[in-house]
Amino acid sequence: MKVSDLQPQEFSPNNGRYISILPKDLELIKSFRDDFDAILDLFQSMPTEKLDFRYAEGKWNLKEVFQHIIDTERIFIYRCFRISRHDKTPLPGFEQDDYVLPSQADKKSLENLIEEFKAVRQHSIVLLKSLNDTDLKFIGIVNGNPISARAVAFNIIGHNLWHVNIIKERYL
Numbered sequence: 001m002k003v004s005d006l007q008p009q010e011f012s013p014n015n016g017r018y019i020s021i022l023p024k025d026l027e028l029i030k031s032f033r034d035d036f037d038a039i040l041d042l043f044q045s046m047p048t049e050k051l052d053f054r055y056a057e058g059k060w061n062l063k064e065v066f067q068h069i070i071d072t073e074r075i076f077i078y079r080c081f082r083i084s085r086h087d088k089t090p091l092p093g094f095e096q097d098d099y100v101l102p103s104q105a106d107k108k109s110l111e112n113l114i115e116e117f118k119a120v121r122q123h124s125i126v127l128l129k130s131l132n133d134t135d136l137k138f139i140g141i142v143n144g145n146p147i148s149a150r151a152v153a154f155n156i157i158g159h160n161l162w163h164v165n166i167i168k169e170r171y172l
Contacts, residue, residue, distance in 0.1 A: 001028045001136065003154055010137070011155075012145035018158025019151065028136075028150065029128055031157045036121045039069065039160060042167065043110060051110060055170040060100060062171055066113045067105030068096060069160055070120050076156045077124045083140035084131050084149035093143030128153055 004024040011019060022031075043066055051062045060068065079091055105113070136150035147155075 001133065001150060002026060006148070006151055006154065009146065010139060010148035011151040012147065014143070014145055015147055015151060015155055018155045018162060020158075021161055022154060022158050026154075026157070028153060029125065031154075032121065032125050032128065035157050035160050036118075038164065039117065040114065042164060043114065046110075046172075048110070050171065052106065053171060061106060062167065063108060063110070063113060064100050064103070064105045065163055065167065065171075066110075066117070067103045067108070068100065069163055070113070070117050071099050071103065072096070072159055073120050073124060073156050076152050076159070077120075077127060079140070079142055079147075080149045080152040081127060083138055083142075083147070083152060084135040086135070086138050087140065090141040090144070124153075124156070 002024065003019065003022045003026045006019065043062075046062065054061050075094055082089070082091060131149065136153070137148055139146050139148045141147075142152070
């Protein structure tokens with residue numbers, strides 16, 4: 001299953017922001033493995049002193065960005081799970097900034113964040129491998145907008161790519 005398989009009715013323009021930056025030939029499960037390696041390589045290659053860097057006042061430091069990537073994957077894969085199980089209950093949005101302070105990411109070590117990321121990503125891949133095409137194409141409602149389970153999954157990869165680009169542009 002590739003990004004090019006997504007149909008316009010499977011996601012709203014709000015979700016298209018992350019999907020639109022993905023290559024059309026990107027395959028779902030492979031993208032989760034490749035993204036895993038890219039995220040780990042990026043954070044493991046950072047000098048320790050950069051992890052607490054904020055490019056502007058009020059912006060997240062790199063540990064908080066990493067925690068945000070992890071937390072967002074948790075939320076999105078939960079959405080994917082609910083939708084793929086044909087749950088028609090509308091799912092709410094979330095306010096990302098409300099998660100930063102309670103996460104205490106700035107007090108975590110890089111090793112702890114990496115361990116957390118590995119566990120979340122393994123869970124995501126195992127779930128996605130267990131789903132069939134019918135379940136991945138099922139459309140639910142998230143934050144008032146229609147979206148398929150597979151579009152939610154691709155959003156995880158697009159969201160990560162969005163942040164990787166910001167990290168390279170503003171932090172490194």
